[in-house]
Amino acid sequence: MSYLKRVLRMAFAWLEAGLDRIFTPACNPLYHLGALGFLYYWVVAATGIYLYIFFDTGLTEAHDSIESITYGQWYLGGVMRSLHRYASDGMVAMMMVHMLREFSLDRYRGARWFTWFTGLPVLWMVYAAGISGYWMVWDRLAQYIAIATTEWLDWLPIIGGTIARNFLNPERLDDRFFTLMVFMHIFVPLFLLFVLWIHLQRVTRPVIHPPRLLAGGTLLMLLVLSVIKPAESQPPANLDLVPSQVGLDWFYLPAYPLMDILGNGALWGLTALGTLLFIALPWLPPLRRTAAKAAVVDLANCNGCARCAEDCPYAAIEMGRRTDGRPFDRQAVVSTELCVACGICVGACPTAMPFRRASDLIPGIDLPETPARALRDRIHEAAEGLTGDARIMVFGCEHSYDAPTLAGREIAALRIPCVGMLPPAFIDYVLSRRLAEGVVLAGCSEGECHNRTGIRWTVDRLARTRDPMLRKRVPRERIETVWAPPVEGWTLRRRVAAFAEQLRRRAAEETDDRPGEAAE
Amino acid sequence: MSMTAIMRWAGQAVIYAGMALWLGYFANRPVYTHLPPDQALIKLSVVHGAQRKGKCRKRTQDELDAMNPNMRTPYDCPRERLPIAIEILLDGAVLYDRSVTAAGLVHGGTTRAYERFAVASGRHELVARMVDSARTEGYDFQRAATIELSPGENFVIDFRAEAGGFLFNGKSVSYVPQG
Numbered sequence: 043m044s045y046l047k048r049v050l051r052m053a054f055a056w057l058e059a060g061l062d063r064i065f066t067p068a069c070n071p072l073y074h075l076g077a078l079g080f081l082y083y084w085v086v087a088a089t090g091i092y093l094y095i096f097f098d099t100g101l102t103e104a105h106d107s108i109e110s111i112t113y114g115q116w117y118l119g120g121v122m123r124s125l126h127r128y129a130s131d132g133m134v135a136m137m138m139v140h141m142l143r144e145f146s147l148d149r150y151r152g153a154r155w156f157t158w159f160t161g162l163p164v165l166w167m168v169y170a171a172g173i174s175g176y177w178m179v180w181d182r183l184a185q186y187i188a189i190a191t192t193e194w195l196d197w198l199p200i201i202g203g204t205i206a207r208n209f210l211n212p213e214r215l216d217d218r219f220f221t222l223m224v225f226m227h228i229f230v231p232l233f234l235l236f237v238l239w240i241h242l243q244r245v246t247r248p249v250i251h252p253p254r255l256l257a258g259g260t261l262l263m264l265l266v267l268s269v270i271k272p273a274e275s276q277p278p279a280n281l282d283l284v285p286s287q288v289g290l291d292w293f294y295l296p297a298y299p300l301m302d303i304l305g306n307g308a309l310w311g312l313t314a315l316g317t318l319l320f321i322a323l324p325w326l327p328p329l330r331r332t333a334a335k336a337a338v339v340d341l342a343n344c345n346g347c348a349r350c351a352e353d354c355p356y357a358a359i360e361m362g363r364r365t366d367g368r369p370f371d372r373q374a375v376v377s378t379e380l381c382v383a384c385g386i387c388v389g390a391c392p393t394a395m396p397f398r399r400a401s402d403l404i405p406g407i408d409l410p411e412t413p414a415r416a417l418r419d420r421i422h423e424a425a426e427g428l429t430g431d432a433r434i435m436v437f438g439c440e441h442s443y444d445a446p447t448l449a450g451r452e453i454a455a456l457r458i459p460c461v462g463m464l465p466p467a468f469i470d471y472v473l474s475r476r477l478a479e480g481v482v483l484a485g486c487s488e489g490e491c492h493n494r495t496g497i498r499w500t501v502d503r504l505a506r507t508r509d510p511m512l513r514k515r516v517p518r519e520r521i522e523t524v525w526a527p528p529v530e531g532w533t534l535r536r537r538v539a540a541f542a543e544q545l546r547r548r549a550a551e552e553t554d555d556r557p558g559e560a561a562e
Numbered sequence: 563m564s565m566t567a568i569m570r571w572a573g574q575a576v577i578y579a580g581m582a583l584w585l586g587y588f589a590n591r592p593v594y595t596h597l598p599p600d601q602a603l604i605k606l607s608v609v610h611g612a613q614r615k616g617k618c619r620k621r622t623q624d625e626l627d628a629m630n631p632n633m634r635t636p637y638d639c640p641r642e643r644l645p646i647a648i649e650i651l652l653d654g655a656v657l658y659d660r661s662v663t664a665a666g667l668v669h670g671g672t673t674r675a676y677e678r679f680a681v682a683s684g685r686h687e688l689v690a691r692m693v694d695s696a697r698t699e700g701y702d703f704q705r706a707a708t709i710e711l712s713p714g715e716n717f718v719i720d721f722r723a724e725a726g727g728f729l730f731n732g733k734s735v736s737y738v739p740q741g
Contacts, residue, residue: 064573071577131585186596193676202665202674207607210718211731263578271586282733286597286714289590299594 043326050146055529058487067489067525069256075140077252080238081260082136085129087231089122094228097178099220101212104180105278112274124268130172131293132264137168145323147492153244153356153380155324160241162320167237171230172294177223185209185279186288190298197306212281244380246357247495335383335411339374341365343393344406346372349509350387353462355494356380359387359407374407384493385409385463389500392510396421396471405465412459417468424454425477432545434538435478437464439496441486443531448538454478461485461523462496466503466512473520479545480520484534488525497525520545602683602711604657606650608675608721612664612694616640641670644696648675650719651689657681683713687738690719690728703727710734 054072061070071078096119098107111119141161144150150158173191177184192205208214242248252260276289290298300309337350337359351359351374358380361372374387387407388394394405396418403415425435429451436455438445445455458464461483469481483500491497502508504521512518522541526534597603618639626634643664650658657679665671673694691704703721705728711717717732730737 061577064570064577066570127589128585131589132581135585193678196676199665202671204609204674206676207609210605210607210720211716259574259578263582267582267586270582273589282716283714284597284603284716286599286601287593287595290592290594291590292588292592293585302596 047146047148050142052529054143054146055527058489059527059529062487062489065256067487069253070489071252071256071260072139072143073487073490074249074252074256075136075143077249078256078260079133079136079140080250081252081257082129082133083231083235083238085125085261085264086133089126089129090228090231092122093119093126094224097224099224100217101180101215101220102278103217104178104220105275108179108181108275112272116272120272121265121268124271124273125264126175127273127291128264128267130175131291132260133168134172134293137165141165149492151324153358153382156244157241158324159321160237160243162317163237164234164241167230167234169294171227171234172291174223174226174230176291176294178220178227179275180220180279181276182279182285183276183288183290185281186285187295187298188279190301194301194306194309197310209281215281244357245494246355335409336378336381337376337383337385337387337407337409339376339407340404341368341373341406343404344370344373345393346370346374347392347406348372348374349390349392350374350407353386353390353495353499355384355386355496356382358382376407382493383409383411384460384496385412385458386460386493386496386499388414389460389463389465389496389503390510391465394465395467396465397467409459409463412463414465417456417458418471420456421468421472421477424449424456425472428452428454428478431549432480432542433478434480434482434542434545435472436482436484436538437461438484438534439486439492441492441528442484443526443528443534445484445534447531448535452542453538460491460493460496461500462491462493464500466510466516469521470513470516473516479549480522480541482522482524482538482541485523485525487527519548597680597714600683600713601680602713602715602717604650604652604679604681604688604711604717604719606648606658606675606677606679606690606719608646608648608662608692608719609672610646610692610694610721610723611672612643612646613696614640615642615644615696641666641668643669643671643673644694645669646673646675647693649689649691650679651687651691652679652681653687681711683711683715685710688719688730690730692721692727705730706738708736708738 058070058072061072065071067073093111096107096111098104108123112123113120144158173187176187189206189209192209195201196204196206208219242250251257290296297309300312304312346361346364348361351361358377360375360377362375364370364373366373388405388409391405391407394408394414396403396414403418405414408414421435425433432452434453436445436448436453438455438457439461440457440459445457447455449455464483472478472481485497485500486492488497499508501523503510504512504518504523506512506514522537524534524537618637621636621638626636645661645663647661648658649656658677660675662673662675663669664673686709687706688709689704689706691701694702703723707730709717709730709732712733715733717730720729720731721727722729
């Protein structure tokens with residue numbers, strides 16, 4: 043499993059890096075798979091409403107009405123139908139890639155189990171909605187799907203082999219069948235929307251709209267495809283004949299050939315096994331000690347400012363009533379169930395102040411395994427061995443390129459869970475105490491931070507638009523930010539080398555400006 | 563427009579084209595062959611209530627008096643039904659030969675059998691037999707016919723006891739008179 047995950051992660055990392063260059067990180071489709079899924083959903087919903095206006099429910103009327111939509115008004119109805127089909131396929135494609143990517147990023151364990159788990163009914167419902175849609179056309183593909191599905195359902199002892207009898211011959215089937223299908227095809231997608239809402243319950247600020255450029259490109263692609271290759275029906279269903287050859291939609295119907303190859307019982311077994319594995323995955327080895335790493339609140343230092351709660355990407359912090367009698371209204375309360383120990387809350391805490399002398403460095407909220415005090419100690423240790431005119435302190439996040447490999451005579455590199463964990467005061471500390479001439483923040487990916495908002499908040503804090511802000515006395519040109527995923531080590535190395543050169547030039551300029559010192 | 567921007571737009575066009583190709587092709591290709599073109603399908607579907615395993619017993623007057631008025635049925639019949647033996651022969655060869663138990667926890671429901679067989683198209687001798695009683699010799703229902711299956715035909719062996727037993731639904735069926 044770990045090997046599969048590593049291979050997938052590397053594959054995705056290369057793809058992401060490539061698409062970053064083509065689409066820019068802000069519009070990289072791999073960072074907006076969920077949002078693209080939503081876009082496809084809305085296209086399916088809108089075109090579905092239009093198609094339903096002209097759709098007739100009836101054994102012969104269903105196919106006839108679809109043909110009339112497809113050819114009678116090809117310029118609108120035909121395009122709508124094609125958009126309906128291709129957007130449905132696109133939704134499955136996005137959903138599958140989204141699932142694989144989250145798996146490869148290990149974003150399904152710990153606090154994320156809920157989002158992973160609620161993805162399962164989404165998966166099932168998308169398939170149920172799509173397959174019921176294919177039935178409604180009542181062509182030979184619909185006939186094949188209807189019979190195969192009912193035979194599969196009939197395998198269950200509780201159903202007992204009676205549904206498929208409805209499709210033995212034309213006399214057994216009536217128009218009510220389509221009423222049922224229409225109900226399913228409308229009700230399931232509506233309910234799906236509700237399940238999607240649940241799916242996003244533990245995600246703060248969920249992104250459900252792709253960037254306009256990406257949305258525009260996707261819609262244009264769908265439109266062009268719909269015009270060039272309109273979706274068409276197969277010949278009308280005829281229960282006297284077996285649909286020997288069918289053009290399958292492989293996004294929705296790959297399981298159907300398996301029914302023929304493996305048998306219905308084996309397919310039920312596979313389905314049950316796959317479902318169980320999907321559900322169990324967050325708890326299968328290798329397990330992460332998420333609960334032990336959750337952030338802890340130190341009430342003696344928490345003034346209830348709520349910045350941590352505001353910045354937490356996982357809604358793991360709530361502001362509760364004060365329990366220690368100190369003169370503040372509220373206090374931060376961490377849910378160990380939801381906390382992934384990214385440390386973004388520590389980065390947001392105004393008491394995470396390394397300059398403290400009167401008291402020990404214990405911020406209002408801290409990570410037990412990467413405490414702020416230990417980070418300050420590590421900074422001092424790392425800075426001790428540095429020499430030269432362009433000493434650089436690199437803070438690399440756990441999900442970017444392995445920053446410590448950059449360490450050398452002039453470069454010290456420390457790993458932190460997320461760049462968003464580093465309070466701006468620490469940068470001020472490194473520079474004002476002359477522990478280094480420059481600071482590099484190396485985050486995982488500009489388009490999509492592993493911890494969702496770590497990079498965004500860091501950028502805002504450095505730009506002095508979000509609390510806690512970088513103090514004005516800190517020279518911004520001594521801070522470099524590099525957002526480089528693990529496969530882009532060369533980008534990080536190149537940017538750090540360029541930054542060092544820039545610092546060296548600055549040092550030389552400063553020396554030139556002080557001739558007396560230079561002479562000494 | 564800079565060269566980088568042009569390259570970027572071109573790259574996006576290629577990616578979108580690739581996506582369109584992916585969606586457009588796999589939306590209905592490659593074609594799946596469910597049944598080879600020279601074959602036909604024989605489908606057996608039976609839903610039938612077999613005879614009860616035990617005989618019904620007439621309740622005594624004392625027994626009836628002891629029962630609630632609305633429950634006083636004159637006969638006490640065991641719920642369990644006998645299994646049904648179904649045999650299908652095609653050109654003398656056994657296609658299906660199974661004893662099927664009735665549905666339900668005590669096997670008191672109807673017996674259901676559903677099976678499909680892909681066979682070569684052309685002329686065949688088809689025989690369907692059933693035993694739904696405790697008899698050990700002979701059959702309760704049987705039917706034989708010469709059938710002509712065209713390629714891709716969906717030939718159905720249905721069963722309705724009230725219509726005389728097995729029903730063969732196909733394009734060309736010549737029933738063989740039973741002796």
